[in-house]
Amino acid sequence: MGARRRRTGHDWKLLAESCTALLERVPELVDEHMRQLAEYSPLYERFLPYDQQWREAEEAMRIGIETISAPRDSPRRDLEYAEEAGRRRAQQGLPLELLVHAYRSAGYLVWDALMEGAAGREPERLAALMRSATMMWSAVDAQAAVASEAYRATEMELRRRTDEQLQALLDALLEGQEAPGLAARAAAGLDLPERGPYAVVVLRSQRRESVLRPVRGDGVRFVWRMRADCEVGVVALADGQGLDEVERALGGRCSGPGGISPVVAGLAELGRARRLAELAFRTCPPDATEVVRLDQRMPTALVVSQPELAGRLVSDVFGTLLELEPGDQAVLLETLDVWLSCEGSAGRAAGRLYCHRNTVFNRLRRLEQLTSRSLARPRDLIEMTLALDAYRLSGR
Numbered sequence: 001m002g003a004r005r006r007r008t009g010h011d012w013k014l015l016a017e018s019c020t021a022l023l024e025r026v027p028e029l030v031d032e033h034m035r036q037l038a039e040y041s042p043l044y045e046r047f048l049p050y051d052q053q054w055r056e057a058e059e060a061m062r063i064g065i066e067t068i069s070a071p072r073d074s075p076r077r078d079l080e081y082a083e084e085a086g087r088r089r090a091q092q093g094l095p096l097e098l099l100v101h102a103y104r105s106a107g108y109l110v111w112d113a114l115m116e117g118a119a120g121r122e123p124e125r126l127a128a129l130m131r132s133a134t135m136m137w138s139a140v141d142a143q144a145a146v147a148s149e150a151y152r153a154t155e156m157e158l159r160r161r162t163d164e165q166l167q168a169l170l171d172a173l174l175e176g177q178e179a180p181g182l183a184a185r186a187a188a189g190l191d192l193p194e195r196g197p198y199a200v201v202v203l204r205s206q207r208r209e210s211v212l213r214p215v216r217g218d219g220v221r222f223v224w225r226m227r228a229d230c231e232v233g234v235v236a237l238a239d240g241q242g243l244d245e246v247e248r249a250l251g252g253r254c255s256g257p258g259g260i261s262p263v264v265a266g267l268a269e270l271g272r273a274r275r276l277a278e279l280a281f282r283t284c285p286p287d288a289t290e291v292v293r294l295d296q297r298m299p300t301a302l303v304v305s306q307p308e309l310a311g312r313l314v315s316d317v318f319g320t321l322l323e324l325e326p327g328d329q330a331v332l333l334e335t336l337d338v339w340l341s342c343e344g345s346a347g348r349a350a351g352r353l354y355c356h357r358n359t360v361f362n363r364l365r366r367l368e369q370l371t372s373r374s375l376a377r378p379r380d381l382i383e384m385t386l387a388l389d390a391y392r393l394s395g396r
Contacts, residue, residue: 015132016069018114023065029109030058036105044102047094060085061106064143068110068136082143086150090158096151100144107140166190170225174200174232176271183267190223192236195266199246200273201233202281203258203291220249230281234270237263243293250291257284258291279305285392299382300389310390317387321370332370335363336388344375 022029034054037044044053060081067078082103089099111133169186172179187194201222221236235246246260259280261273280294282304294301303310314322321329335353339360342348346364350357364375373380 012069018117019065019069021117022110022113023062025113026058026061026065029113030054030061033057033061033102033106033109036109037102040101040105041098043095043098047092056085056088057102057106061110064106064139065110067139068132076142078139078143079146082147083150086147087154089147090151090154096148096155099147099151103140103144103147107137111136162189167225170223170234173267173270174225174234174274176275178268186267192221192223192234192267194268197237197239197241197263198266198270198273199235199237199243199263200261200270200277201235201246201250201258201291202274202277203231203233220245222249232274232277243295247291247293257281257288259283260291260293262295283389283393299386300393303386303390304393311394313383313387314390314394317371317373317383318391321367324370332363332367333388333391335360336367336384337392339364340385340388 034050034057037053060078063078063081067074067076086099089096166186166189169182169189172182173186183194186192219238220241223234223236225232225234235249237245242263243260250258250260259277259282261277261280264270264273276294279301280292280297283294283297283300284290284292303313321332324332335349338352339346339349342352346357346360350360353360367384368374371384373384375381375384
């Protein structure tokens with residue numbers, strides 16, 4: 001097979017003549033284009049009004065045909081229009097695959113029409129068109145590529161704006177703001193029910209990204225919002241679910257410290273739930289790795305919610321004990337802590353402390369002497385328990 005002949009200036013002249021003649025048939029071609037698109041997918045008409053789609057297709061086709069035969073140094077109006085079209089289609093929500101298909105379909109129609117116009121006429125015109133095929137399809141490919149790139153960039157920007165709007169709505173709810181329709185807008189944007197059981201989780205920041213779409217975990221759904229010093233999770237529960245399911249979903253996936261709020265009745269109550277989750281978080285000692293529930297830490301929560309009174313309680317109960325050497329303090333307070341966690345069993349406490357049970361009794365008696373309180377009296381026991389919590393949480 002011999003070498004393929006290069007396109008000449010005469011080829012351009014013949015191509016320009018064919019394109020000029022084809023411009024008269026553009027309305028007919030657009031009608032056929034619209035018919036083929038509707039046959040390919042009903043989504044075209046669902047996303048775009050027919051008249052608007054027809055006008056835009058007619059303009060794009062005219063610009064494309066004019067570009068085929070334009071001088072090489074001419075401005076690429078077809079690419080400018082393709083960029084605008086890509087942005088419009090992304091804003092309108094038309095799937096990208098259908099946008100690319102529309103460009104390909106229009107390209108086939110124009111090419112077939114050009115070939116049809118040259119058929120039966122001088123062979124020279126048909127040969128010139130054949131030598132222009134690569135150039136024409138390169139133009140169609142470039143238009144589709146530019147439209148796709150503009151589509152993706154616009155889609156990304158729209159997603160960013162949507163996420164920012166959702167973040168603002170979620171933040172407003174978590175801050176407890178009250179505005180008409182706020183909960184309803186957040187429910188629609190986050191794909192969550194406006195009413196129903198919810199809880200809030202507050203964790204030490206893990207430096208993760210916000211996830212503003214519900215993520216399932218062990219049957220419950222989480223929406224995470226990252227903040228500078230912590231991460232906040234909104235937990236959507238199904239009917240019949242409670243905090244046990246939240247604990248199971250968090251177990252092994254999230255490291256503490258952290259706090260879980262009680263269950264509230266809807267998105268409008270997330271502000272209160274967030275404050276209660278933060279209060280539960282504050283009941284965790286500095287070295288804690290657990291995620292705790294407020295309903296299981298109520299006495300400690302009362303202590304941390306009143307820091308001034310907590311400080312007074314420590315001074316009143318442990319004042320004399322705090323004058324001891326740090327090592328003695330630590331031994332006595334650890335013994336009290338373990339004895340309390342063992343529900344008052346000296347034998348079990350001795351096993352955990354690796355000492356004799358009489359040693360536990362001796363340390364507890366010394367504590368009673370130093371604090372002027374008796375562990376056998378309920379009121380004194382409550383004071384010493386709360387003072388121990390306040391002391392541990394103070395980070396001394």
